[in-house]
Amino acid sequence: MLSKNNSMESMEKKHIEIVLIEDEEDILELLEYHLSKEGYAVTGFLSTENVEQFLEEENPSLMIVDRNLPGMEGSEFILHLRRLGYKIPVIFLTARNQEGDLEEGFKSGGDDYMTKPFSPKELLLRAEALLRRSGVTANNTVRYKDLMLDIQKHQLFINGKPIDLTNLEFRLLHAFIKNPRQPLDRDFLRDEVWGNDSTTFHDKTINVALNRLKKKIDPSGEKSYFAPVWGIGYKLL
Amino acid sequence: MLSKNNSMESMEKKHIEIVLIEDEEDILELLEYHLSKEGYAVTGFLSTENVEQFLEEENPSLMIVDRNLPGMEGSEFILHLRRLGYKIPVIFLTARNQEGDLEEGFKSGGDDYMTKPFSPKELLLRAEALLRRSGVTANNTVRYKDLMLDIQKHQLFINGKPIDLTNLEFRLLHAFIKNPRQPLDRDFLRDEVWGNDSTTFHDKTINVALNRLKKKIDPSGEKSYFAPVWGIGYKLL
DNA sequence: ACAAGTCGATAACATTTTGGTTACAAGGTA
DNA sequence: TACCTTGTAACCAAAATGTTATCGACTTGT
Numbered sequence: 001m002l003s004k005n006n007s008m009e010s011m012e013k014k015h016i017e018i019v020l021i022e023d024e025e026d027i028l029e030l031l032e033y034h035l036s037k038e039g040y041a042v043t044g045f046l047s048t049e050n051v052e053q054f055l056e057e058e059n060p061s062l063m064i065v066d067r068n069l070p071g072m073e074g075s076e077f078i079l080h081l082r083r084l085g086y087k088i089p090v091i092f093l094t095a096r097n098q099e100g101d102l103e104e105g106f107k108s109g110g111d112d113y114m115t116k117p118f119s120p121k122e123l124l125l126r127a128e129a130l131l132r133r134s135g136v137t138a139n140n141t142v143r144y145k146d147l148m149l150d151i152q153k154h155q156l157f158i159n160g161k162p163i164d165l166t167n168l169e170f171r172l173l174h175a176f177i178k179n180p181r182q183p184l185d186r187d188f189l190r191d192e193v194w195g196n197d198s199t200t201f202h203d204k205t206i207n208v209a210l211n212r213l214k215k216k217i218d219p220s221g222e223k224s225y226f227a228p229v230w231g232i233g234y235k236l237l
Numbered sequence: 238m239l240s241k242n243n244s245m246e247s248m249e250k251k252h253i254e255i256v257l258i259e260d261e262e263d264i265l266e267l268l269e270y271h272l273s274k275e276g277y278a279v280t281g282f283l284s285t286e287n288v289e290q291f292l293e294e295e296n297p298s299l300m301i302v303d304r305n306l307p308g309m310e311g312s313e314f315i316l317h318l319r320r321l322g323y324k325i326p327v328i329f330l331t332a333r334n335q336e337g338d339l340e341e342g343f344k345s346g347g348d349d350y351m352t353k354p355f356s357p358k359e360l361l362l363r364a365e366a367l368l369r370r371s372g373v374t375a376n377n378t379v380r381y382k383d384l385m386l387d388i389q390k391h392q393l394f395i396n397g398k399p400i401d402l403t404n405l406e407f408r409l410l411h412a413f414i415k416n417p418r419q420p421l422d423r424d425f426l427r428d429e430v431w432g433n434d435s436t437t438f439h440d441k442t443i444n445v446a447l448n449r450l451k452k453k454i455d456p457s458g459e460k461s462y463f464a465p466v467w468g469i470g471y472k473l474l
Numbered sequence: 475a476c477a478a479g480t481c482g483a484t485a486a487c488a489t490t491t492t493g494g495t496t497a498c499a500a501g502g503t504a
Numbered sequence: 505t506a507c508c509t510t511g512t513a514a515c516c517a518a519a520a521t522g523t524t525a526t527c528g529a530c531t532t533g534t
Contacts, residue, residue, distance in 0.1 A: 056418070085381040085417035089370065106362040111370050112349065113363075125343040126350075133326065133348050133370055154420050154469060166520055167468040202523065207482060209521080228482060230530065403509060439512060444493060446510080465493065467519065 015139055016131065017060035020044045021051060021077075022093065023069050027116075031064065034120040035127075048077040055081070057160050059150075060088060061136050062127060067094040067105060079108035089134045091126060093118075144177045144236065147217070147225075158217060168193070169213045176226070176236040183229040210234055253373060254297035255364070257281045258288060258314075259330065260306050264353075268301065271357040272364075285314040292318070297325065298373045299364055304331040304342060316345035326371045328363060330355075381414045381473065384454070384462075395454060405430070406450045413463070413473040420466040447471060 018040045022028040028044050035042045043060070045051050047070055067074040078090050091112040092105040105113050112126050142149045148157040154170060156163045165173065175184065175192045184192075186206055193209075194201070214226055226234050255277045259265040265281050272279045280297070282288050284307055304311040315327050328349040329342040342350050349363050377388040385394040391407060393400045402410065412421065412429045423443055427433060431442075451463055463471050 083380055083382065085414065102359055103362060106366050111366050122339055125340060129343050129348050130370075133367075152419060154466060168521065204482085204524080205522065208484085208523085211483065211485095212521090230481070405510070440492085441494090441513085442511065445495085445512085448494070449510090467492070 015041070016062075016136060017041045017043065017058060017139060018127070019051065019054070019060045019063045021046075021048060021063065021069065021074065022066045023047060024066075031120065031123070034124060038124060040127075048072045048074070051077070052081070055086065055088075057148075057150075057157055057162065059137065059139050059141075059152075061134070061139075062089050062091070062131055064091045064093065064123070064127070065110075067092050067101065068096070075105050075108040075110065078110060082109040089130045091123070091130065142174065142177050144180050145225075147173070147177060149174060149177055156217070163217060165213075165216065168209055169216060172209055172213055173217070176234075180236045183232050183235040185229075185233040189233060206233070252278070253299075253368065254278045254280065254295060256288065256291070256297045256300045258283075258285060258300065258306065258311065259303045260284060261303075268357065268360070271361060275361060277364075285309045285311070288314070289318070292323065292325075298368055298371070299326050299328070301328045301330065301360070301364070302347075304329050304338065305333070312342050312345040312347065315347060319346040326367045328360070328367065379411065379414050381417050382462075384410070384414065386411060386414055393454070400454060402450075402453065405446055406453060409446055409450055410454070413471075417473050420469050420472040422466075422470040426470060443470070 016039075018035055020028060020031055020035070020042055022031065022044070023046050025046065028046065032042050032044050043054065043058075045054075049071065063078075065074040065078060069077070072080075074092060078092075081088070090110045091114065092110045093114055093116060094101060094105070095116045097115045102113055111130055114123060114126065140151045142151065146159045148160075149155075149170075150157065151174075156165050156170070156173065171193045172189070175189060189206055190201055194205075210226060214221075218225060225236060227237050228234055253276075255272055257265060257268055257272070257279055259268065259281070260283050262283065265283065269279050269281050280291065280295075282291075286308065300315075302311040302315060306314070309317075311329060315329075318325070327347045328351065329347045330351055330353060331338055331342070332353045339350055348367055351360060351363065379386045379388065383396045385397075386392075386407075387394065388411075391402075393402050393407070393410065408430045409426070412426060421429075426443055427438055430446075431438070447463060451458070455462060462473060464474050465471055
């Protein structure tokens with residue numbers, strides 16, 4: 001009964017990303033465990049380092065941040081992010097419990113504030129409430145293997161590294177990622193990527209376009225994302 | 238100094254309505270006092286009775302509700318309101334501190350939860366944070382990096398230095414600051430900045446307008462706030 | 475296995491599309 | 505009128521995409 005319920009929740013929340021910043025490793029692991037169990041996709045950090053870079057690539061729905069971090073203070077970091085225009089919901093964690101801290105946390109743009117020790121259950125409830133209130137923004141991304149296509153940003157990431165694609169290349173790759181391992185024939189690609197209106201459509205247009213795409217996402221040719229299907233078209237491996 | 242600050246805050250928040258439901262009269266009065274002092278328009282109730290009728294007439298921005306009320310339980314009442322489609326933000330108050338209560342409060346649609354005794358200061362901070370997250374913006378400035386847009390004054394500040402913008406330039410920059418790092422396509426900008434009524438809309442209108450904006454906010458071109466997204470539009474970096 | 479035919483890969487070149495910039499015109503406002 | 509704002513047009517540059525040619529690889533029939 002319980003496990004069934006959990007698996008159902010996993011299904012629902014699978015796409016919700018949460019960022020966790022906490023320098024005490026055991027607490028970080030504990031929270032990661034609880035959040036993952038609920039079906040959230042959790043990414044943990046031991047400091048604010050690298051978090052900003054992460055945010056440029058992903059669009060997490062929530063951040064849970066310790067106030068007391070090595071290097072940059074948690075609230076300082078959030079204030080910094082707010083100044084940069086990030087509106088992501090934030091729950092602060094703190095060992096201290098002085099009103100000044102509380103105020104600093106909220107004033108720097110936090111949405112909620114929990115004082116250690118707290119029950120994981122309460123954190124989950126507060127996270128859920130905050131996500132509900134924020135109107136959980138579904139992450140508009142499509143993934144395949146190490147490829148990640150952010151539709152909104154119109155950007156491809158390979159292992160987190162951004163790769164610039166042209167419009168045509170983007171549509172082409174999108175078509176393949178939507179149908180992985182499927183041979184896509186030339187007619188389908190013409191409709192899907194180019195639009196079926198073109199009366200004159202040269203045979204080799206697709207070849208050349210795919211060739212350019214291949215070179216851009218795998219210049220050394222070591223990964224071989226695509227394979228030709230003779231007489232039909234191509235497929236994404 | 239303090240009073241001056243308070244009066245300024247009052248000016249800003251004057252129009253924000255808060256509903257308070259609390260059966261202990263002394264607590265009700267205490268909270269009414271603190272909230273009013275901050276400039277909120279507070280309406281207090283000793284029970285859930287009549288609240289629904291009140292909501293039909295007014296649109297308060299926040300409700301602060303005791304869990305333990307005569308007649309109908311606070312969480313039960315909020316659940317009832319949620320079922321009716323009310324999305325108003327809710328902060329629960331409770332004397333008890335058992336996890337079951339907490340869960341019931343959040344599950345019934347509450348946004349935050351405070352256990353008595355609590356400091357009025359913390360309640361104010363939490364109320365403010367929740368209002369901010371709900372989009373009730375008492376302050377009308379938008380920031381992005383070193384850009385600060387004062388909506389009311391219709392003025393841009395760069396590192397505190399005022400820069401005069403034309404109407405069009407202001408709307409354009411506002412659109413971008415509201416969606417930082419996102420490519421905004423030409424159709425979106427036409428709707429958002431120009432208004433979709435225009436039948437004849439030249440291709441280059443946006444180019445020229447953005448060009449003028451770029452020159453005005455960064456004459457030397459060293460900061461590169463904007464980047465073109467080929468075939469799509471532009472984005473604010 | 476081999477030859478012919480078909481299709482894909484690739485590179486070079488051509489064309490089209492799109493963005494940047496400037497100058498000028500139309501309209502509004504002090 | 506003298507400005508200021510905004511739209512329009514013209515031109516150029518850059519980027520993206522299409523076209524063509526050549527080569528090589530696979531398939532098939534004998």
